[in-house]
Amino acid sequence: MADPDPVVEAVFDAVAATAPTIRDALPGRRVESGAENPSGETVLAGDVYADELLLEALSAVEGVGSFVSEERPEAIDVGGAVGEDGEGAYAVAIDPLDGSSNLRSNNAMGTVVGIYDAPLPATGRDLVAAGYVLYGPITTMVVADGSGVREEVVEREDGSEGLGDGDDAGVTRSVVADDLALPDEPTVYGFGGRVPDWPDAFREYAREVEDELKLRYGGAMVGDVNQVVTYGGVFAYPALVDAPDGKLRLSFEANPIAHVIESMGGASSNGSGSILDVEPEGIHDRVPLYVGNEELVDRLEAALDEE
Ligand SMILES: O=P(O)(O)OC[C@H]1O[C@](O)(COP(=O)(O)O)[C@@H](O)[C@@H]1O
Numbered sequence: 102m103a104d105p106d107p108v109v110e111a112v113f114d115a116v117a118a119t120a121p122t123i124r125d126a127l128p129g130r131r132v133e134s135g136a137e138n139p140s141g142e143t144v145l146a147g148d149v150y151a152d153e154l155l156l157e158a159l160s161a162v163e164g165v166g167s168f169v170s171e172e173r174p175e176a177i178d179v180g181g182a183v184g185e186d187g188e189g190a191y192a193v194a195i196d197p198l199d200g201s202s203n204l205r206s207n208n209a210m211g212t213v214v215g216i217y218d219a220p221l222p223a224t225g226r227d228l229v230a231a232g233y234v235l236y237g238p239i240t241t242m243v244v245a246d247g248s249g250v251r252e253e254v255v256e257r258e259d260g261s262e263g264l265g266d267g268d269d270a271g272v273t274r275s276v277v278a279d280d281l282a283l284p285d286e287p288t289v290y291g292f293g294g295r296v297p298d299w300p301d302a303f304r305e306y307a308r309e310v311e312d313e314l315k316l317r318y319g320g321a322m323v324g325d326v327n328q329v330v331t332y333g334g335v336f337a338y339p340a341l342v343d344a345p346d347g348k349l350r351l352s353f354e355a356n357p358i359a360h361v362i363e364s365m366g367g368a369s370s371n372g373s374g375s376i377l378d379v380e381p382e383g384i385h386d387r388v389p390l391y392v393g394n395e396e397l398v399d400r401l402e403a404a405l406d407e408e
């Protein structure tokens with residue numbers, strides 16, 4: 102197994118260091134910020150706060166060259182050093198608050214991170230690591246960093262108040278499960294979008310899956326994907342009749358989640374092949390996302406192929 106990449110580990114340190122601060126800041130930030138993001142969605146004050154905090158934390162990581170966020174039109178050059186071999190520093194793609202419409206209804210949300218060894222837009226094959234924070238009853242972070250996939254509990258150190266500096270980050274990361282693999286026996290499914298907006302082939306596939314698995318859908322991709330990570334199954338935000346590219350963003354959401362799921366022995370698809378092979382045109386491209394146990398994703402591709 103390769104040695105841990107110090108830049109990758111420093112990125113996850115920085116993301117973990119922000120997590121308790123983001124969480125603490127949410128109660129007062131459930132209102133609209135008055136702005137729209139590059140995808141044309143209303144941005145909540147919580148989205149803006151998380152985005153700014155993560156920019157600050159990740160800019161301080163040596164070896165991070167650019168910060169690319171769902172909430173910003175362009176990549177931000179954060180000046181990370183170029184390596185001795187002439188390779189560029191990593192580009193870190195962030196969905197600062199995933200599932201932020203759940204802020205009003207006080208349900209699960211998260212932060213998604215993808216670390217690319219290429220300037221964005223890039224394919225998911227350029228990811229060196231990816232993961233997500235889940236703000237559930239417990240704050241957890243799932244990390245796929247090339248040494249396997251693990252789940253950590255992220256907690257503020259007693260008495261710590263802020264982000265802290267360097268070694269004094271003010272948080273502890275405790276590994277609670279490592280070498281995670283998708284359970285062999287799938288149990289759950291969660292599909293986004295409205296049923297009338299689903300193409301016929303996907304609706305038929307969904308009918309079959311409903312007979313086999315239990316519905317778990319909470320409206321935040323990270324929460325719904327974490328159900329699949331924990332219990333096995335399939336998550337989809339499918340192509341819709343009037344939105345063939347679905348809703349989720351390739352760089353910030355689909356690629357990092359596909360990297361995590363494939364690193365756990367599962368499969369990802371855009372409907373015809375691995376998400377990680379999708380060639381992007383821009384950093385805010387959307388893509389249909391299907392992830393989970395291989396057999397369920399294979400069946401999905403076969404069902405869509407028949408259309
Ligand atoms: O409300 P819908 O249409 O089911 O959409 C839910 C999806 O949209 C998202 O909230 C989009 O993410 P953001 O909150 O980061 O924009 C996903 O987390 C989730 O899977």
Ligand SMILES: [Mg+2]
Pocket residue numbers: 196198199200322354
């Ligand atoms: Mg999101």
Ligand SMILES: [Mg+2]
Pocket residue numbers: 148171196197198199200201
């Ligand atoms: Mg978001």
